[in-house]
Amino acid sequence: NAGVTQTPKFRVLKTGQSMTLLCAQDMNHEYMYWYRQDPGMGLRLIHYSVGEGTTAKGEVPDGYNVSRLKKQNFLLGLESAAPSQTSVYFCASSYAPFGDTEAFFGQGTRLTVV
């Protein structure tokens, strides 16, 4: 029972490089979210999706793009990485909207931009 799986788990990027973080869930959840976690800042919402083919901006969307081409996958892209994007990224999914039911989290992706 995989739940929410994030790949990769660790990555080091040089400034200006691009990359895509993949989030996959096997629970048939409609709602998926990308958060970033920084020391002393808690979790901040980057983008979210309320269903296949939909995306919406969260609190800190600048510098990121997302796509939800398949219901089970939610991709987070960095087109031109910056040191300010060094963070731990968490993907989450839920069956019902925004807190009606439990949100399940992945194990996180630790990204360092040098």
Place this chain on the structure above:
Amino acid sequence: AQSVTQLDSQVPVFEEAPVELRCNYSSSVSVYLFWYVQYPNQGLQLLLKYLSGSTLVKGINGFEAEFNKSQTSFHLRKPSVHISDTAEYFCAVSDRGNTPLVFGKGTRLSVIA
């Protein structure tokens, strides 16, 4: 927009002592409230949630929280902590399911033997 304040960034406590982790949210007509726990190098796991009904909510691992609408608080308590409770705890709020979860900055609980 909703906001969450966790009043303590770090809480050290001796094993078997009681603990309270404080959480306040900005006022709203109605909210859903959550506590999540993050063990080292792990994702977040739901401890408990308040959607409606009884203001005292019981969760996993012996934790409970009380919703206080007049004080806009949702403090987390445990009567006797164990070493295994050492983790970071996050309070989160949603406007009755109409907005994504907004998290507080977290409280790091350190249980001392």
